[in-house]
Amino acid sequence: MSNLTVDEPAVEFRQVQFRIDGRPLITDLNLGIQRGETLVLLGRSGSGKTTILKLINGLLCPSQGEVLVEGRSTIAWEPVRLRRHIGYVIQETGLFPHFTVERNVGLIPRLQRWPRERTKARVEEILSLVGLDPHQFRERYPHQLSGGQRQRVGVARALAGDPPILLMDEPFGALDPLTRSETQHEFLELTRRVHKTIVFVTHDLREALLLASRTVLIEQGRLAGIYSSAEFLQSTDPIARQYIDAFRTGQEALPPKRESNELA
């Protein structure tokens, strides 16, 4: 049935509430995520961004309302099937320390019992796609990689099973600023080549502006606004302004006193 309705969102939140011990973490969330878009959830730590991701792949279930993935409620999905339909990348990468890069990336294909040769070819393809030379990195263990390389392996692992939806929870948060910027640009390139629906969590406005087709501002478990990058910068909404002001203070401080800064 979902084949007929092309415009149907890949993921849809309908009046979703999520509570733990009566404490609301997500309140009245209505949100449709379109196929092929990169939707960025922007908010402070503890605003509920990660909770929203976990509601999509069924690691959490809504207390009220429903979350639809491909038109079907996450509760109606068989959890393992739902999650294999959705790639998941988290900040600490969650790479298996006892698996080589090849086994980490080939995990989902192996679980789905792809033939060995096909898995191998897929691992090579996907490692190249994220900019890692398969011959150089295949045999390495996660602890033998730099932070940026680990993060790429994490992305490769999530993409290996070719899921139509990708969830990314501050994937570049632990990287140093330079690596982070490089990785963001490479990721932007990557999203243009693979047509995925991406839900991306960050607390960094710069990252949101760079990657998002739409940015959703989350404040204390509520949706506080949906913006394109251009709209966001012109927004007069007080919450959005806070992000922009914080973003600009760094820039304003720099140019006039460059030399004194170098000393500091």
Place this chain on the structure above:
Amino acid sequence: MSLLEYFLRHHDEILELTMEHLWLVGMSMMLAIAVGVPLGILLSRRPGLSKPILGSASIVETIPSLALFGFLLPAPWLGARADRLAITALALYALLPIIRNTYTGIVGVDPAVREAARGMGMTDWQILFQVQLPLASGVILAGVRVATVLTVGIATIAAAIGAGGLGEFIFRGLSMVDNRVILAGAIPAALMALIADLILGMIEGRFRVPHS
């Protein structure tokens, strides 16, 4: 007759009792692992059970070994054969470190790794066998190692109920007030404990999770 002469003259018996001792330890360790590891896994999934089960295992640990052998004597099937009884009692002692280390090993696996495994759609069993147990294996083996060294020592007391092993020499030496005879049991037992510790330590090292 010097100690060395005594050892040379009785080397057949020393060897035989050493093998007997090894058998007692080996069998009881296999039994303890077969029971302890699954129990540890169970605890990691039902943390509510951890207090009663770890508590009971701790209580067993506090019973003096001679008394435990005595308690088990009247048990119907166990009491029929001394080695059967000894193996059961030794396994009971070995249980606590194995259960506890299996439990803490699994619970200690990085939550991010478990979360990623679940989020990618691994089933509970796949997470257990492909992620949690391999990552916990170093800690579990450390428990097995502690338990083995402990059991090598306690197994000397099995001779008191006629189950054999190197304790034979020790008890004989005590009644004869002859240190050479005591040492004929004590030295091989100590060596066995050291060697077991060394070998299991090496195996444990190979299973240790690589970290940055």
